[in-house]
Amino acid sequence: MKTISELQGIFNRYLSNQFFEKQPKELYEPFQYILSLGGKRMRPTMVLLGCEMFSHDAEKALPQAMAVELFHNFSLMHDDIMDNAPKRRGQPTVHEKFNTNSAILAGDSMLVYAYEYLIKNSGASVEKLIELFNKTAIEVCEGQQWDMNFENQNTVSVTQYLKMIELKTAVLLGCAMKMGAIVGEANEEDAQRLYEVGRKLGIAFQLQDDILDSFGDEKKFGKQTGGDIIQNKKTLLLIEAMEKANPEQRIQLTNWLEKKSFDQKEKVKAIMDLYYELNIRNIAESEMLKYYEDAMQTLDEIDIPEMSKTGLRNFAQQLLVRES
Amino acid sequence: MKTISELQGIFNRYLSNQFFEKQPKELYEPFQYILSLGGKRMRPTMVLLGCEMFSHDAEKALPQAMAVELFHNFSLMHDDIMDNAPKRRGQPTVHEKFNTNSAILAGDSMLVYAYEYLIKNSGASVEKLIELFNKTAIEVCEGQQWDMNFENQNTVSVTQYLKMIELKTAVLLGCAMKMGAIVGEANEEDAQRLYEVGRKLGIAFQLQDDILDSFGDEKKFGKQTGGDIIQNKKTLLLIEAMEKANPEQRIQLTNWLEKKSFDQKEKVKAIMDLYYELNIRNIAESEMLKYYEDAMQTLDEIDIPEMSKTGLRNFAQQLLVRES
Numbered sequence: 001m002k003t004i005s006e007l008q009g010i011f012n013r014y015l016s017n018q019f020f021e022k023q024p025k026e027l028y029e030p031f032q033y034i035l036s037l038g039g040k041r042m043r044p045t046m047v048l049l050g051c052e053m054f055s056h057d058a059e060k061a062l063p064q065a066m067a068v069e070l071f072h073n074f075s076l077m078h079d080d081i082m083d084n085a086p087k088r089r090g091q092p093t094v095h096e097k098f099n100t101n102s103a104i105l106a107g108d109s110m111l112v113y114a115y116e117y118l119i120k121n122s123g124a125s126v127e128k129l130i131e132l133f134n135k136t137a138i139e140v141c142e143g144q145q146w147d148m149n150f151e152n153q154n155t156v157s158v159t160q161y162l163k164m165i166e167l168k169t170a171v172l173l174g175c176a177m178k179m180g181a182i183v184g185e186a187n188e189e190d191a192q193r194l195y196e197v198g199r200k201l202g203i204a205f206q207l208q209d210d211i212l213d214s215f216g217d218e219k220k221f222g223k224q225t226g227g228d229i230i231q232n233k234k235t236l237l238l239i240e241a242m243e244k245a246n247p248e249q250r251i252q253l254t255n256w257l258e259k260k261s262f263d264q265k266e267k268v269k270a271i272m273d274l275y276y277e278l279n280i281r282n283i284a285e286s287e288m289l290k291y292y293e294d295a296m297q298t299l300d301e302i303d304i305p306e307m308s309k310t311g312l313r314n315f316a317q318q319l320l321v322r323e324s
Numbered sequence: 325m326k327t328i329s330e331l332q333g334i335f336n337r338y339l340s341n342q343f344f345e346k347q348p349k350e351l352y353e354p355f356q357y358i359l360s361l362g363g364k365r366m367r368p369t370m371v372l373l374g375c376e377m378f379s380h381d382a383e384k385a386l387p388q389a390m391a392v393e394l395f396h397n398f399s400l401m402h403d404d405i406m407d408n409a410p411k412r413r414g415q416p417t418v419h420e421k422f423n424t425n426s427a428i429l430a431g432d433s434m435l436v437y438a439y440e441y442l443i444k445n446s447g448a449s450v451e452k453l454i455e456l457f458n459k460t461a462i463e464v465c466e467g468q469q470w471d472m473n474f475e476n477q478n479t480v481s482v483t484q485y486l487k488m489i490e491l492k493t494a495v496l497l498g499c500a501m502k503m504g505a506i507v508g509e510a511n512e513e514d515a516q517r518l519y520e521v522g523r524k525l526g527i528a529f530q531l532q533d534d535i536l537d538s539f540g541d542e543k544k545f546g547k548q549t550g551g552d553i554i555q556n557k558k559t560l561l562l563i564e565a566m567e568k569a570n571p572e573q574r575i576q577l578t579n580w581l582e583k584k585s586f587d588q589k590e591k592v593k594a595i596m597d598l599y600y601e602l603n604i605r606n607i608a609e610s611e612m613l614k615y616y617e618d619a620m621q622t623l624d625e626i627d628i629p630e631m632s633k634t635g636l637r638n639f640a641q642q643l644l645v646r647e648s
Contacts, residue, residue, distance in 0.1 A: 027469040078432060082425040101406040101472060104428060108402060109465040111435060116458045119451060127443060127450055134440045139434040145351040148425060 001308055004315050005050040007058055011041055014062045014236070015069070022112075026224050030094045030106035031113075034073050037089045042319070049315065050180020050194055053308045061183040063120035068176045070117060071133075074110035076141055076268045077103050082148065086115065090223075102263040111137075121240050136175035143168025156234045158243070162203065170202025193302045197312070200295035205319050207288035210235040212322075214272065215281050226268035235285060237280050241271075244278045292320050325632055328639050331372040331382055332365055333541035337388045338386045339368075339393070344437075354418045354430035355437075358397045361413045366499045366643070368393045372492060373639065374504020374518055377632045383622035385507040387444035388453065392500045395457075397463055398434035401427050406472065414547075435461075448505050456506070460499035467492025482567070486527065494526025517626045521636070529643050531612040534559040536646075538596065539605050556581050560611060561604050564594075568602045616644055 001009070020031040044065035051061035079085075080093040081103050087093060095103035118133055119126050146164040152154045156164075177198035181191035213228045214237055228235050245253055253274060256267055275281065295316065299309055326334070344355040365498055368389035375385035403409075404417040405427050411417060419427035442457055443450050470488040474480045501522035505515035537552045552559050569577055577598060580591055599605065619640065623633055 022466075024466060024469045024473055026473060027466060078428055082428060104402055104406060105465055105469055105472075108432075108435065109462055111432065112458055112461040112465065115439060115454065116462075117547060119454055126454075128492055130439065130450075130454070134436055134443075137436040138433060138440075141429055141436065142346075142348060142351060145348045145429055148429075149348055 001056065001311055002048075002052055002058055004045060004049070004311055004318065007045050007052065007311075008041055010047060010058060011044045011062070011065055011069075014066065015041075015044075018066065024249075026098075026102060027106055027109060030077070030098050030102050033097065033112060034077060034088075034094055037091055039089060041069065043072050043172060045182040045315070046173060046176035046198060047183075049311055050177040050186075050198075051184035052180070053194075053302075053304060053312065054181055054184030054186040054190070057184070058180075060121070061180050061271070063117045064122070064179045064183055065176075067114045067116075067118040067133070068172070068186075069153070069177065070110050070114040071137065071140075072172065074107045074114065075144070077107040077110065079144060103115065122183070122258055128182055129179060132175055132178060136171050139167045139171045143171075150234050153234075156239055158236065161234065161236055161239055166199065166203055166208040169206045170199045173202035173205070174199030190302050193298055196298045197295045197302075200291045200298065201316055201319065204288045204291035204295065207236055207284060207291070208320050208322065210237055211281065211284050211288065214275065226264070226272075229268050229271045230264050236284050237275060238271075240283050241274060241278050241280050244280075244283070245274070249274055288320065292316065325380065325637055326372075326376055326382055328369060328373070328635055329500075331635075332371050334382060334581065335365055335368045335372060335389055335393075338390065339365075342390065350422075350426060351430055351433060354401070354426050355434060356411075357421065358401060358418055359393075361415055363413060365393065367496060369639070370497060370522060371504040371507075371637055374501040374510075374522075375508035376504070377518075377628060377636065378505055378510040378514070380502075380506030381508070384445070385504050387441045388446070388503045388507055391438045391440075391442040391457070391530065392496070392503065394434050394438040395441070395461065395464075396496065397433045399468070400640055401431040401434065403468060406468070438624050446507070447498065452506055453503060456499055456502060460495050463491045463495045467495075474558050477558075479566070480563055482560065482563055485560055485563055490523065491528040493530045494523045497526035497529070498523035501596050514626050514628070517622055520622045521619045521626075524615045524622065525640055525643065527617035528612045528619065531560055531608060531615070532644050534644065535605065535608050535612065536562055538599065547554070547638035550588070550596075553592050553595045554588050560608050561599060562595075564607050565598055565602050565604050567596070568604075568607070573598055573601065585637065612644070 001088050015035065020028045020035075020164050022028050047065035048058040051064075052058035076088065080088060081095045081100055085093050086096055089119050091097075093103075094106065100105075115133075117128075118129055122129050143164055143166070146160075147168055150160070150164065174195040175198070178191050178195035181194045186194065195253050210228065213225060213235070218225050227233075228237075231236075241253060242250065253271070256262070256270055259267070296313070299312060302309070332448065339359065344352045346352050371385050371389035371392050372382040376382035376390075400412065401418050404412060405419045405424055409417050410420055415421075417427075418430065422430075439454075439457075442453055446453050457585075467488055467490070470484075471492055474484070498519040499522070502515050502519035505518045510518065534552065537549060537559070540549050542549050551557075552561070556562070565577060566574065577595070580586070580594055583591070620637070623636060626633070
């Protein structure tokens, strides 16, 4: 079994050999740019890992790993336009560095290229892969729409929030793992179990992201904490705080949410104080751990040697017991 | 053989039975809206026609016809954002009626749904269909980028212009015809010939569009003529006029192109006068007819009974000898 960092290395070498230096350069430069911003390559690594677990031949799934990475970057490019985000991984977003039209059109082509890689060397699995990928891609778009809807909604329930992050973030991790399993010729039941492992880890991963955005150590997290608080983002933390607050605390929270002009640090401190009073970190962490443990239990049920599961267990640990 | 209007009817009935009434409605309403704006349904009709020619069973290709129509509407939705267009078929564009974020995200999902329809009942042809569709989709994006590049370019050659409209418009018509042929189980050579017929007709069609935009009868054309002239659009007409102009005429042309503020009617009249002096309409029409005749010659080479070609011959006539 290859280790996670070996798989990451295999993917990064493959990626650096894919050339998008075609004409017109205005279309392909944003490709090169966003792919060069790096990142953990979590999704393609999950594809390779899924394949390695069943076949010990991770390389076979490289084109599908690339498909998932292209899809992910397409969605980042378009989400950044919709969210009006100036920075991505500390660098200007594509629409800032180039322009909005480039970010729309380059994103569109990345989505098409994702399908191009998806079918490469896929043999008899081609239909299964496309069906899974289509279903996932539609869910990710739906998740993004719910996320945008929630911004204009006064109240969002925990259930609605969990459904939104499932669609927007988690199903793509499930899809990545299952695509690897399909290329690695797992049986249908095990492939679906691996999908569930990925999906559940995805929800846990997003909850951990929410927790770190408020409670992370800025030095280790690599960016300013409190961003979600400043933007009134309806994360699990805020939703739980609203539900658990007593009338007086709810008034304080609502006042801060409604303020049009405020000192950012003051707002972050005030809301964090309420989070501490209401024990929000523990509530969110136990929700996160519930999904993590559920994922590990589903992993137990997969019919392969325990040795072949170690990589994924370590990877899950890395993703969830992280500080950045 | 079914007639063109029978095929259009078959497609419109199929389309009206496809429901995009899923949640979140903010994502799916723009789908319903743009598809309800109508249009000639030229592309899906070409898919059905391609299938009918080889199998007399056009209905078999309905999902692929839908795929092409969805792709076309996705590209309209995103192009309208990029071109800042307020109207489409006399109605507000999607980003005007809803908002830009909706138009981006609904467009993205339409592209994914196009793939969903593309593979429906496609059996053993699935890979061939996806490869053709991917290649075409990438070319359409490249064409749109060239078109945007040309706006900021001082000179564009006839060759560059023809290449741009080939990518942006014509290859999708080639793709539509060939997809129909594939589903209709044509042999590879004939399917490729039909692609060429569609591609050549597509170039002729776009040239006819350019001609009508300047020389059309407003009542029959259904919109104000002269739009391309007002916007300095580098169509074949303008490119040919710049090339054929004598020094004095070139100065007049350039002056009009460089004017920041002008009376629209006066500008249209001045440039139309130059077009008449330079015989631009004839030049453009003979270029258009060259592609049309070339397409019909390629159609001759296809190995099916002459009777099965009549529909496409009529359709080509309708497309090119039109006033709207």
